[in-house]
Amino acid sequence: MKIIHRKTIKDSLPLKGIGLHSGKTVTLKLHPAEAGTGLIFFLYRAGQKVRIPISLDHVVDTSNATTIGDGGSNRVQTIEHLLAAVYTLGITDCILEIDSVEVPIMDGSAGPFLDGIRSVGITELKETIEPIRINSPMWVVDGDKYLVMLPSDELKVTYNIDFNHPLLKGQSYTTKLDESILTNDILPARTFGFLKDVEALQARGLALGGSLDNAVVLTDDGYLNESLRFENECVRHKILDLVGDLAVMGRPFYGHLIASKAGHALDISLAKCIMSKVTGDELTHFKSKRIPLFSKREANS
Numbered sequence: 001m002k003i004i005h006r007k008t009i010k011d012s013l014p015l016k017g018i019g020l021h022s023g024k025t026v027t028l029k030l031h032p033a034e035a036g037t038g039l040i041f042f043l044y045r046a047g048q049k050v051r052i053p054i055s056l057d058h059v060v061d062t063s064n065a066t067t068i069g070d071g072g073s074n075r076v077q078t079i080e081h082l083l084a085a086v087y088t089l090g091i092t093d094c095i096l097e098i099d100s101v102e103v104p105i106m107d108g109s110a111g112p113f114l115d116g117i118r119s120v121g122i123t124e125l126k127e128t129i130e131p132i133r134i135n136s137p138m139w140v141v142d143g144d145k146y147l148v149m150l151p152s153d154e155l156k157v158t159y160n161i162d163f164n165h166p167l168l169k170g171q172s173y174t175t176k177l178d179e180s181i182l183t184n185d186i187l188p189a190r191t192f193g194f195l196k197d198v199e200a201l202q203a204r205g206l207a208l209g210g211s212l213d214n215a216v217v218l219t220d221d222g223y224l225n226e227s228l229r230f231e232n233e234c235v236r237h238k239i240l241d242l243v244g245d246l247a248v249m250g251r252p253f254y255g256h257l258i259a260s261k262a263g264h265a266l267d268i269s270l271a272k273c274i275m276s277k278v279t280g281d282e283l284t285h286f287k288s289k290r291i292p293l294f295s296k297r298e299a300n301s
């Protein structure tokens, strides 16, 4: 089985943009980190520096976007597009400094993060990382929405969306997901929203930074944008979100993902399900390898 090395970035990368929901200007700086650091946000706010590691234990909200927090009032939201790019490039260790509560939306896709990281370069570390492989199907269900992961030696996805909209009825996409496919076919897909929802979202203080520069906007029967990047851009973006959300697990993963009408909440639920099973299996495996050795030594003494 292929050995996977941990990776960091070669040099610091400053990025500037606005938050999709907050509408505020955000500066995000990525910095190289030592092996084992993981992915950690440092939120600079009101003269304080707050540490928020990217992990499932730190996910505090999954409505509209994936948000992590420190357990108190400090949060960073919309981490999923950045994480999809970080995951695609195999970056395991990186410090992310941010001066606002939301990762900048950039052009609504993960493309600018991917291009930015590639422009500063990637360093392969000597330490390795164990990928997650499941040996039995795992799934989460919420009414008619579901997300399943089947055992597979490669990462694949079958995604179905079914919105009450003439253009997004039963849109489905199946693909293998490797670095090249993610880079070319998934990460450029932009986030999307419905024009009819914009007023309601803005009344709740959301989507304040949303525009045709950073989102695909659907009218009652068409698109407000002049052109799309892909004919099925919306379902591709849902795959981007799924990869970004599962990247919160902090390890590469293999499996065949089958999603229908899923979203951040189901993505994170599946990630929790996988991690509890995988870490449980790994602990059992570790124990079952250890116990006989221990007993033998005991018997000899």
Ligand SMILES: [Zn+2]
Residues within 6 Å of the ligand: 080, 081, 191, 237, 241
């Ligand atoms: Zn998204």
